[in-house]
Amino acid sequence: MSGTLALYHQWRDHHRARLENIAIGDKPKELIGELSEDLLGRLAAADLLDNYDIYQLLMDYWGETMQDDVYLLAQDGWEGGKVLRELVVSKGQKLTETPDLVMGKKKYKADLIPPSLLVARYFAEKQAQIDDLQADCDGVTQELEGLIEENTGEDGALTDAQTDAGKVTKGNLTKLIKGLKGLPLFDGSEEERQQLAICEECLGLFDREAELKKAIKAAQEALDRLVFAKYPKLREEEIKTLVIVDKWGATLEGMILAEIERVTQQLASRIKELDERYAEPLPQLVDEVERLASRVDEHLKQLIIDN
Numbered sequence: 533m534s535g536t537l538a539l540y541h542q543w544r545d546h547h548r549a550r551l552e553n554i555a556i557g558d559k560p561k562e563l564i565g566e567l568s569e570d571l572l573g574r575l576a577a578a579d580l581l582d583n584y585d586i587y588q589l590l591m592d593y594w595g596e597t598m599q600d601d602v603y604l605l606a607q608d609g610w611e612g613g614k615v616l617r618e619l620v621v622s623k624g625q626k627l628t629e630t631p632d633l634v635m636g637k638k639k640y641k642a643d644l645i646p647p648s649l650l651v652a653r654y655f656a657e658k659q660a661q662i663d664d665l666q667a668d669c670d671g672v673t674q675e676l677e678g679l680i681e682e683n684t685g686e687d688g689a690l691t692d693a694q695t696d697a698g699k700v701t702k703g704n705l706t707k708l709i710k711g712l713k714g715l716p717l718f719d720g721s722e723e724e725r726q727q728l729a730i731c732e733e734c735l736g737l738f739d740r741e742a743e744l745k746k747a748i749k750a751a752q753e754a755l756d757r758l759v760f761a762k763y764p765k766l767r768e769e770e771i772k773t774l775v776i777v778d779k780w781g782a783t784l785e786g787m788i789l790a791e792i793e794r795v796t797q798q799l800a801s802r803i804k805e806l807d808e809r810y811a812e813p814l815p816q817l818v819d820e821v822e823r824l825a826s827r828v829d830e831h832l833k834q835l836i837i838d839n
Contacts, residue, residue, distance in 0.1 A: 536578040536586070540788055543574050544781055551776050556609045560602040564594050581795055589787045598780055604644055613771035614763050616640040635760055645771065647759045649778045654762060658755045662748060669744035676737040679730070689730040702738045705731055 547567060554563070568590055575583035604612050619631055619639045631639035632647050651659050680700050683690040693704040712728045766774075 536575065536581045536792060537785075537788065539574050539578055540571075540586070540785065543571050544784075546570070548776065551780075552772050554602060554605045554610075556606060558602075558606045560599060560606055563602060564591075564599070568594075580799070581791065585791060586788060589791060590784065593780075593784060593787065597783070601644055601775065601780075610768045610771050613644045613775060614766050615644070616642055616760070616763050633756055633760055635756065640760075642763070645763075645766075645774050645779070647756075649774050650759050650762055651755065653774065653778060655755060655758055658751070658758065662751045662755065665744055665748045665751060669741060669748060672737055672741045672744060676734065676741060679734055679737065683730055683734075689727040690734060693731065693734075700734070702735065705735050705738065709735065 547570070550563075550566075568587060571590055572583055572587045575581070575586050578586070608615070616633065617640060619627055619629055619641055621627055627639065629641055632642045633640045680690055682688075684694060684698075684700065685691065690700050690705070690708075693700045693708045695701055695704065709728065709731050712724055712731065
């Protein structure tokens with residue numbers, strides 16, 4: 533399987549210069565014809581994988597994404613990689629496209645280079661910080677949901693904080709805590725004290741979740757501003773790397789790796805099936821053959837005697 537990937541890498545490296553030289557006025561259909569035929573020929577030597585399957589992966593990606601990219605480059609050149617197109621609709625209408633960036637009330641679409649590629653190449657550390665915050669938030673949310681599930685229902689400590697729809701809300705929880713504490717001084721039973729402790733733990737988790745969500749939103753907005761400011765500063769060399777390597781190359785390689793994994797799983801499944809089918813040891817099979825052969829001989833002898 534590694535041989536297939538090596539052949540793909542050879543094809544990719546061979547055409548790198550051709551892709552970097554895509555220019556205004558180029559003919560995309562001629563380009564994909566050149567790329568696809570060469571890929572088909574090179575992968576004829578691939579082990580286990582069908583070269584036409586890999587060829588089809590390229591053609592599918594061309595139809596879904598790469599074709600539009602190349603047509604854009606043939607029209608606007610590599611400077612098109614800097615462009616963020618503002619999405620504007622008439623009053624009363626709705627957007628028909630999903631924005632890639634939202635800056636205040638303005639929404640933008642990146643037709644050639646999605647923001648995720650800029651984030652991965654230039655702001656990976658910032659994204660990692662957001663991912664860590666999100667992981668913390670997910671953990672708190674899970675803990676909160678578990679606490680609520682354990683303490684709702686008949687006689688549950690949080691039951692009185694539920695809405696008619698059965699949802700525990702922060703507002704209802706605050707009212708319940710105030711009611712449990714009473715005024716001017718709380719002196720409840722042990723059961724009420726335990727209920728109060730659970731309610732306050734739940735309220736603390738609500739507060740922590742809200743803090744983390746606020747931090748995530750602020751960090752994401754800061755990252756979006758950095759990405760937005762980076763687009764017009766991109767040099768042509770950077771745009772080519774982002775498009776050819778990070779977008780086209782990485783996507784195609786990922787598709788090929790997925791195909792390799794699919795075929796590998798099929799082979800593994802077939803090997804397991806054969807292993808189970810022929811799990812009986814060879815000596816046992818030989819003994820069984822000899823036993824059956826002996827029975828056949830006896831039948832033949834009997835037939836001769838009868839005749």
